[in-house]
Amino acid sequence: MAPLRLPVVSRVLFTLCAAPAAGFPLIDSSEETHASVCIGSSDTAERLLEICGIALSGSGHTSEELARMEESLGIAYYETDRLEEARAVFEATLARDPDEDRAIRGLGWVLHDKGDYAAAADQFRRALDISASASALAGLGLSLWDLEQIGFDELMTYLDAALAINPGYDWARREKGWRLLEVDRAAEARDLFATFLEEAPWDANALAGLTKSYKALGEHEKVIEQTGRALEDDMDPAYFLDLRIGSLFVLERYRQVIRDADALVEVSPETHEGYIWRARAMSALGRGSDALAYLASAEEILGPDIFVVYWRAKLMMHHGQYETAALQIGRNIAGDEVDNYDYELLGYIEYNRKDMAAARRAIDHSLDLDATIASAVLLDALLMLQEEVGVEAAIARFEEAMALGLSRNGISEFAGELVGAGYFMHAIAIRAKHPG
Template sequence: MRELLTSGLNLSIVRNLILSGVALAFGGGAALAGPLLPSSQKTYASACLEKVVSFERLIEICALGLGDAGASAQQRQKMRSILAWQYYFADENSKAQALFEEMLSDDHRSDEAILGLGWVAYDADDYAQASDLFSQALQLHPGAEAVAGLASSLWRSDRIGFEEASQRFQAAQAIDPEYRWALREEAWLNVEHGGTFDRAEILFQAALEIDPDDQYALYGLTYIYTELDRWEEALQAANRALEIDPSYLAVLSRRSLAYLFLDLPKLSLKDGQALIKAAPEDVGGYVRVARAMNALGQRQQALAVLANANAQLGYNAYLVHWLAKFYFFEKSYAKAEAQLNRIMAKEEGDYFDYKLLGRVYLGQKDYEQARSAFDRGMALTSDTSWLRYYRSRILIAEGHYNAAEAEFDTAVAEGLPVSKLDRFIAYLVGQRQYVQAIKMRVRYENMAD
């Protein structure tokens, strides 16, 4: 959860500033120029506790403050808390964890220390440990953060279902209506649970009403809009998020995709190249660059980009899928099949992989293998419309024309664009099924009326 939290807990001074939406700015390893203490009347301890120094210096000041003599046990706990959260938000979780553990050692009922350890475990994807810690924190202090953290940990470890998780997130929001993390996490719950985007969009918008500069909510909207082909809205949300945080690579990737579908491939390519420069070990940038090059009529170069990334970075299912797809576009079916079989050999095939593999076999006129691939893909998705369409083409090739028409009708009923009727009828005509093709056209025209 790498972000600024907004909970209702009355924690340390730093936490309260965080709750108000103040962004922390951390310097590098070197200290800033000038004296650490702003006044001769301050000690390191008092400067840490009173927050009279800039955020850039808090880590160094508070670390020195803990070495000052004379601070009470409660003051030392408070300094540890300030320093621990500073480390946490600086992505130095091991140092944060050590301080939270020190706090707990001195006070085994420190709900803040337990909560902090919960977030450290959560960030490490140790949801079982995080659940236990959030549950302990909740017993000590029924705050919004503990409620939402527990809900997310239980959900992400498959220990509660969608309905219960939703109720728990809403309970956290009832405690603190301005707790944006709970709003966003419930939104992602809706996205990941069957793609219920309407509710997710409402929740992301609610977070933005609390803080218009919430880049995480803006990314959520960008994601939803790209999934729904609302490309102009996706571009607007992405641009706003990148104004706030130009280094937000997930947004940059989605903006590259939006540019591509808005027929702006050169801008898409620019974003893809920026992704590679910022994260050369991440395959996503190479795929974005390749897709933009393909749109610019440079498929051979796109294939080279993907092949080189594959050679340099090693196996990655997402990268291999797109390499196979471009081979498929070139009708290099054997090469496409070989790449997809790498994915299948690792038992990592998803709906998109089986869909593409079926189309590869369909291109090779290997109908038995194609049907098997489409059937396996259907077992992995609730939206089977496209796979039914491709199965209907197999049925035409095999001479089962009435069954093909019935399969096509089912595909349309499940959401296949009716525009695919033209192609389907062309396949019927290709098999000299003229009467059936005419009747089917008339039937669909009557349905439209």
């Protein structure tokens, strides 16, 4: 179970549009009509849904005007995550004109966001056969990358080519930064986002990218600084509060974590992040019983949220309540959304209960689902010590966990188990090699 599911801010934009503040009535200028505003995409996505609907209900439009209004309506649906409705708009346009490249591109982005990368790539190729477009070129590159058919350098070439066609295609510039983060090149991503923000300091997406870059680099004071800047400007409070809380937690500023977590619950009461952060901070402050009671109340609000269930089980284990922890995580394991983190946690619970056979079954399930999680590989190594497969084999497995980014606490845990098993010299050698 991934500890927290973060909001997504790297939203794919396949067109550029201004977005003035919403106001009433929908059209308040004698120089504009619903059709002109819709064609220009010169309002927020939410308002364009209504404006374009009114415009399209009228008559007297040329085929070009109709296509552009349908494009704006489809994009507005896309931007508000109503992908099926966006798809219906673009497909209706294509039923009338199969070669309308704007609708083809729009359909490509819808398919991409739905995870159908192969079909998306086909649409972007169709669009490029009709006309050279920055959006279609970037979309094709991204789809091929997601299909693992091209490498990172080739993806960057696609995005750079898109920018050669349209230097003002800000999405492509930001996307380069997000993809640099994806391949652990955080310093380059930081520099890219910082440069972008010099030109567009109001851009929330770029500020999110800069903040995530600082987080990846371990510069948590910088994360706190940048999230404060975003929150002052009222940029997506839920997202930036969550980012700031994460850095405050790493810095062990638990009382500040609680204050921000309360604010996060206030702005986003229907999501689990604020509740979990607060409970974790309460536990770190020595209020474990209160933390568990708080998560129980959060579950009454949210229902059987898989993340709340996971963290209740983890805190129960941390406070020595192994029996109830096993029952708690068993709720997730019995469900449809079980993942490697659930099985890993069960493995640690059983390990602490000294049921090594049950721990082995659980961690094998976890590793079958994802063999790249350092803490799961560590538990595998710890179990190998208990299973008497040989200390050298267990140490080799521990080194695999280190290569995956094992924490300092994990090093101490393995060294402690070596000592407990009587391998004093091996423990000394491990600590000398990995001083932490």
